[in-house]
Amino acid sequence: xxxxxxxxxxxxxxxxxxxxxxxxxxxxxxxxxxxxxxxxxxxxxxxxxxxxxxxxxxxxxxxxxxxxxxxxxxxxxxxxxxxxxxxxxxxxxxxxxxxxxxxxxxxxxxxxxxxxxxxxxxxxxxxxxxxxxxxxxxxxxxxxxxxxxxxxxxxxxxxxx
Numbered sequence: 453x454x455x456x457x458x459x460x461x462x463x464x465x466x467x468x469x470x471x472x473x474x475x476x477x478x479x480x481x482x483x484x485x486x487x488x489x490x491x492x493x494x495x496x497x498x499x500x501x502x503x504x505x506x507x508x509x510x511x512x513x514x515x516x517x518x519x520x521x522x523x524x525x526x527x528x529x530x531x532x533x534x535x536x537x538x539x540x541x542x543x544x545x546x547x548x549x550x551x552x553x554x555x556x557x558x559x560x561x562x563x564x565x566x567x568x569x570x571x572x573x574x575x576x577x578x579x580x581x582x583x584x585x586x587x588x589x590x591x592x593x594x595x596x597x598x599x600x601x602x603x604x605x606x607x608x609x610x611x612x613x
Contacts, residue, residue, distance in 0.1 A: 484603035506545030556586030
């Protein structure tokens with residue numbers, strides 16, 4: 453099975469006005485997100501979201517806040533007939549504690565790859581930062597770097613040809 457792993461903030465969720473997003477009123481999808489996920493899904497990719505959520509470790513918001521927001525995000529996708537298999541997130545922040553799951557490390561990806569028996573060849577991580585690209589490389593998948601908060605279609609059009 454091939455997969456597309458997507459960073460959350462800046463790729464799917466517009467974070468141009470908020471660095472940390474944990475409340476419903478902060479949840480705005482990037483232009484084209486729904487359409488692009490539909491296209492990717494129709495090409496046989498299983499969808500996953502992988503996100504650093506260091507605000508939990510920094511006590512800016514709780515794990516429950518993120519779980520509620522992710523539930524809302526999943527419901528939005530379901531209403532548009534898009535299935536996201538799982539949302540994985542790292543609650544740690546390097547100023548507070550060390551971990552192996554926070555991107556640019558690859559443990560979030562590695563766990564999903566093992567759990568869902570993902571074929572690394574032909575799988576991609578779509579992200580908006582160098583840490584996303586580093587995580588992809590460490591996990592042995594291809595990275596696609598996009599411009600934050602912009603429609604990703606120009607960067608993924610090769611996937612649908």
